[in-house]
Amino acid sequence: MKLPAWVAGVRLVPVGGLPPELLEEISRRSGIPVGSPALDPSPAYDPARDQYDSTRLLLELKARWEGRVVGAAGLDLFIPVLTFVFGEAEMGGRAAVFSIHRLRQEFYGLPANRDLLVERALREMLHELGHLAGLPHCPDAACLMSPAHSVEQVDAKNAQYCPACRTRLECLPG
Amino acid sequence: MSPEKYSILIVDDEQVVRDSLVHWFTEEGYEVEAAASAPEALSRLASRELDLVIADIRMPGMDGLELLEKIRSEQLDTSVIIMTGYASVEGAVRALKQGAFDYVTKPFDPDELSVAVRNALEQHRLKRENRLLRQQLAESFALTELIGQSEPMRRVREQIETVAGVDSTVLIEGESGTGKELVARAIHRLSPRRFNPLVVVHCGALTETLIESELFGHEKGAFTGAQYRKKGKFEAAMGGTVFLDEIADISLKTQTDLLRVLQEREIVRVGGTQPVKVDFRVIAATNRNLSDLVKEGRFRSDLYYRLNVFAIQLPPLRERHGDVPLLAAHFLEKYSRQMNRKFTGFDRGAMELLVSHNWPGNVRELENIVERAVVVGREPLIRAPDLAINRPSEGSEDLSLEAVERRHIIRVLEDFAWNQTQAAKALGIDRVTLYHKIRRYGLKPPERTRTTRA
Numbered sequence: 108m109k110l111p112a113w114v115a116g117v118r119l120v121p122v123g124g125l126p127p128e129l130l131e132e133i134s135r136r137s138g139i140p141v142g143s144p145a146l147d148p149s150p151a152y153d154p155a156r157d158q159y160d161s162t163r164l165l166l167e168l169k170a171r172w173e174g175r176v177v178g179a180a181g182l183d184l185f186i187p188v189l190t191f192v193f194g195e196a197e198m199g200g201r202a203a204v205f206s207i208h209r210l211r212q213e214f215y216g217l218p219a220n221r222d223l224l225v226e227r228a229l230r231e232m233l234h235e236l237g238h239l240a241g242l243p244h245c246p247d248a249a250c251l252m253s254p255a256h257s258v259e260q261v262d263a264k265n266a267q268y269c270p271a272c273r274t275r276l277e278c279l280p281g
Numbered sequence: 282m283s284p285e286k287y288s289i290l291i292v293d294d295e296q297v298v299r300d301s302l303v304h305w306f307t308e309e310g311y312e313v314e315a316a317a318s319a320p321e322a323l324s325r326l327a328s329r330e331l332d333l334v335i336a337d338i339r340m341p342g343m344d345g346l347e348l349l350e351k352i353r354s355e356q357l358d359t360s361v362i363i364m365t366g367y368a369s370v371e372g373a374v375r376a377l378k379q380g381a382f383d384y385v386t387k388p389f390d391p392d393e394l395s396v397a398v399r400n401a402l403e404q405h406r407l408k409r410e411n412r413l414l415r416q417q418l419a420e421s422f423a424l425t426e427l428i429g430q431s432e433p434m435r436r437v438r439e440q441i442e443t444v445a446g447v448d449s450t451v452l453i454e455g456e457s458g459t460g461k462e463l464v465a466r467a468i469h470r471l472s473p474r475r476f477n478p479l480v481v482v483h484c485g486a487l488t489e490t491l492i493e494s495e496l497f498g499h500e501k502g503a504f505t506g507a508q509y510r511k512k513g514k515f516e517a518a519m520g521g522t523v524f525l526d527e528i529a530d531i532s533l534k535t536q537t538d539l540l541r542v543l544q545e546r547e548i549v550r551v552g553g554t555q556p557v558k559v560d561f562r563v564i565a566a567t568n569r570n571l572s573d574l575v576k577e578g579r580f581r582s583d584l585y586y587r588l589n590v591f592a593i594q595l596p597p598l599r600e601r602h603g604d605v606p607l608l609a610a611h612f613l614e615k616y617s618r619q620m621n622r623k624f625t626g627f628d629r630g631a632m633e634l635l636v637s638h639n640w641p642g643n644v645r646e647l648e649n650i651v652e653r654a655v656v657v658g659r660e661p662l663i664r665a666p667d668l669a670i671n672r673p674s675e676g677s678e679d680l681s682l683e684a685v686e687r688r689h690i691i692r693v694l695e696d697f698a699w700n701q702t703q704a705a706k707a708l709g710i711d712r713v714t715l716y717h718k719i720r721r722y723g724l725k726p727p728e729r730t731r732t733t734r735a
Binding site: 190191238243244245246254 | 298394
């Protein structure tokens with residue numbers, strides 16, 4: 108899909124737990140280049156929950172990158188009040204992060220499906236990218252910006268922003 | 282439904298929880314504020330209206346449940362969800378009992394939190410919409426039921442509008458069947474008390490002992506058969522209106538009790554000792570001339586003056602003949618709809634009969650006659666023979682069971698000089714049944730018997 112001009116400056120940064128070939132494919136299909144070096148997620152690790160604090164990851168990403176950045180992870184992410192999150196972004200800010208951990212079929216005891224995983228990962232990344240651009244959740248369940256708290260909801264979306272969200276994205280300053 | 286319209290207040294003493302939730306709900310598109318304590322939340326709620334409060338159950342000082350109680354007692358227009366730090370059944374039950382919409386356990390499953398919030402806001406929206414619609418409905422329908430273009434009816438509607446807004450006692454005077462209860466309902470519906478109940482008491486239908494317990498309630502064991510404590514009508518009105526129909530029919534003893542309630546604004550249940558504070562407005566109605574009864578010593582003058590703060594005189598139908606076609610058309614439409622019949626109007630003969638009739642039973646008589654005509658008539662027009670009105674020109678007797686019963690009741694009532702207890706006995710029915718029949722047929726005692734009764 109064609110992304111708005113301002114996305115050109117965004118970099119995709121590996122955060123840990125994501126196989127390199129998957130990162131490559133997400134980068135290739137989204138047109139967002141991979142940046143380096145990779146981020147060490149260990150400061151965000153919470154041993155009590157055996158999960159990674161996504162808000163902390165955003166702070167780490169911002170400390171290491173000047174421009175807009177999206178962290179791509181394979182870790183189980185959380186924010187303190189929620190049991191898990193698929194991703195998190197600063198609304199209209201500089202950093203976002205998403206994880207494929209709970210997007211994998213294996214997580215739900217099902218056989219692996221690589222194509223489906225890439226589809227889900229792309230949707231989740233574009234969703235967080237939308238927040239990064241300042242878009243709130245969209246009431247249109249088919250839009251990439253609709254809230255998704257389960258893989259079923261991720262699968263139910265189109266792989267695109269709805270016309271209203273697209274217009275808002277294209278109008279953003281580069 | 283766009284979530285952007287809704288505002289949420291997060292109340293938690295932990296900064297990390299506030300930040301996470303503010304962030305999360307902002308992403309969801311809500312307008313979010315945060316407060317670090319219950320008092321801070323209350324001061325925010327005092328300054329602006331918020332749709333939903335999500336409060337932690339455990340906070341130093343005032344906790345979430347106390348905050349909930351405060352929100353409920355001050356009747357703030359907001360839904361509340363309580364957050365608990367661990368799955369505490371006791372805390373959750375308490376929260377729900379105190380009127381929380383839901384509770385969620387930290388950390389939340391994102392989907393559960395999202396659904397709980399969506400449901401709470403949807404309920405909040407429905408409640409608000411319901412209140413608004415009820416208000417609009419009450420305002421638009423209150424006066425339309427009082428049909429009539431005649432000058433006396435116009436004046437009545439004006440009086441209703443004038444008196445509805447003030448809280449004074451109203452006395453409605455008018456013959457049987459003129460629509461006194463409709464006037465009372467209209468006043469209630471236009472008054473600030475409209476969201477509280479309108480409680481109707483037909484004083485004439487109750488015996489003296491019964492009326493006491495009806496009005497003031499009774500304690501368990503107050504009399505034989507009083508198996509439970511029962512609230513009286515004044516308590517049941519709870520900030521609403523009590524309509525005392527046929528006020529002239531209450532005994533001097535009940536008049537004294539009623540006067541005390543009107544003065545003290547408190548009641549003592551039958552068999553009880555504790556006075557109970559009650560908040561109500563009284564609308565009374567009578568088909569008798571109360572000032573005459575006062576002169577005869579049968580109605581307490583102090584009670585009369587208490588009730589007669591604002592009087593509305595309802596004209597008998599014979600004094601507003603011009604309204605008969607309008608009323609007849611209204612009842613025809615009403616009963617055709619109810620009985621699924623397709624009447625379009627009255628033929629010329631029927632209309633002439635309606636307009637020339639004297640209507641001793643007033644609008645209620647007209648309503649009953651039209652209702653019957655809708656049953657017996659042949660669509661699309663009601664004809665004169667469908668109307669159970671005695672036509673002097675034809676002289677033929679109406680032999681319907683209803684007409685025969687009406688004539689028989691009049692005869693027996695006259696035999697006993699309108700003493701309803703004796704007449705009921707002779708008819709082999711109880712006094713309340715007779716009372717209802719008198720109302721149904723729009724019967725009233727002739728002037729001479731009224732003055733000789735004592």
